[in-house]
Structure formats: structure tokens, C-alpha cells
Amino acid sequence: MAKIKRIIATLLRLLAWGAALSAAIVMVTSHDSADVLNLSFDAKYTNSRAFVYFVIANAIAIGFSLIALFLSFSTQLGRLVFLLDVCMTLLLTSSISAAMAIADVGKKGNSHAGWLPICGQVPKFCDHVTGALVAGFSAAVLYFLLLLYSMHTLLDPKP
Numbered sequence: 001m002a003k004i005k006r007i008i009a010t011l012l013r014l015l016a017w018g019a020a021l022s023a024a025i026v027m028v029t030s031h032d033s034a035d036v037l038n039l040s041f042d043a044k045y046t047n048s049r050a051f052v053y054f055v056i057a058n059a060i061a062i063g064f065s066l067i068a069l070f071l072s073f074s075t076q077l078g079r080l081v082f083l084l085d086v087c088m089t090l091l092l093t094s095s096i097s098a099a100m101a102i103a104d105v106g107k108k109g110n111s112h113a114g115w116l117p118i119c120g121q122v123p124k125f126c127d128h129v130t131g132a133l134v135a136g137f138s139a140a141v142l143y144f145l146l147l148l149y150s151m152h153t154l155l156d157p158k159p
Contacts, residue, residue: 005153010069012146017065019139020092023132024058027051027099030128034121043118043125050098051129057095058136061088061143082150089147092140096133103129 031044045051065088068081107126109117119126 009146009149009153012142012149013065013069016139016142016146017062019135019142020058020061020065023135023139024055024062026128026135027055027058027132030125030132032122032125032128036121043122045129048102050095050102054095054099054132054136057091058139061092061139064088078154082147082154085143085147085150089140089143092136092143096136096140099129099136100133103133 027045031042033040033042045055064084068084071077071081103126105115106129107117107119109115
């Protein structure tokens with residue numbers, strides 16, 4: 001039974017790692033340019049601090065997931081990994097929230113602030129950002145499931 005628990009935890013961690021990796025790669029490769037009124041502008045993820053935060057948070061989760069794969073959960077180190085899983089879940093949740101807020105402004109604009117939507121001019125960029133946000137949300141959900149499973153394993157340590 002302990003081996004099955006370890007396999008499930010490893011599978012969840014690998015899935016979360018893959019989702020965070022794809023979110024970071026898709027966001028980093030998102031760029032497009034457009035000409036509006038004889039002015040050329042480039043849309044890239046580095047133009048928004050929220051998107052940069054999203055990439056950094058996913059990179060941290062990727063690194064932690066790889067390290068946590070090789071740690072034992074049966075010792076006190078398991079409790080540390082659990083606490084760091086909580087931190088990773090919160091980090092991913094906050095980064096996806098910030099990035100989704102900026103993406104919403106980019107897609108719909110804000111008439112009260114006078115901000116126009118940009119997705120009509122740079123659709124390739126917006127599609128990449130949407131894909132990254134879907135993958136990032138998947139990573140956050142998988143980390144939350146991993147967190148619940150780890151909590152169950154720590155509270156009910158029967159083999």
C-alpha cells in the first residue's frame with residue numbers, strides 16, 4: 001500500500017511538473033507585433049510584470065517538483081515537502097490570478113480607464129497567453145490535488 005501511495009504522489013507531481021513546464025514555455029515564447037496608425041509595437045510577455053511573475057512562479061514550481069521527486073516522505077523531510085507544497089500551491093494560485101487579470105484587460109480592455117483591448121491587433125500573442133494560462137491553471141489544480149493527497153498521507157500514515 002505504501003508503494004501505491006508513493007506512485008500516486010509521484011504521478012501527481014510529474015503531471016504538475018509537466019503542466020508548469022508547458023505554461024512557462026508557452027508564455028516565454030509568446031510574442032507578436034502589429035502596426036497601428038503607422039506605429040509598430042511588439043507584444044511580449046516581458047511587457048507585463050504579472051506575466052513575468054507567472055513565468056518565475058512556474059519556474060520555481062518546476063525546480064521544486066524535480067527536487068521533491070527524490071526526497072523521502074517517510075521522514076521529517078516529508079513534513080517539509082508538505083509545507084513547501086502548500087507554498088507552491090499558493091504561489092501558483094497567486095501568479096495565475098495576476099496573469100488572468102492582465103489577460104482579461106488585454107482581451108476586453110477597460111473603458112473606465114480608457115484602455116483599449118489589444119487582442120484584435122495581436123491575436124497570436126493572445127492565443128499563446130491563453131494557452132499558458134490554461135496550462136498554469138492545470139498546474140495549480142494538480143498541485144492542489146497533490147496537496148490534498150499529501151495531507152491525507154501525512155494524517156493517515158498506515159502502510
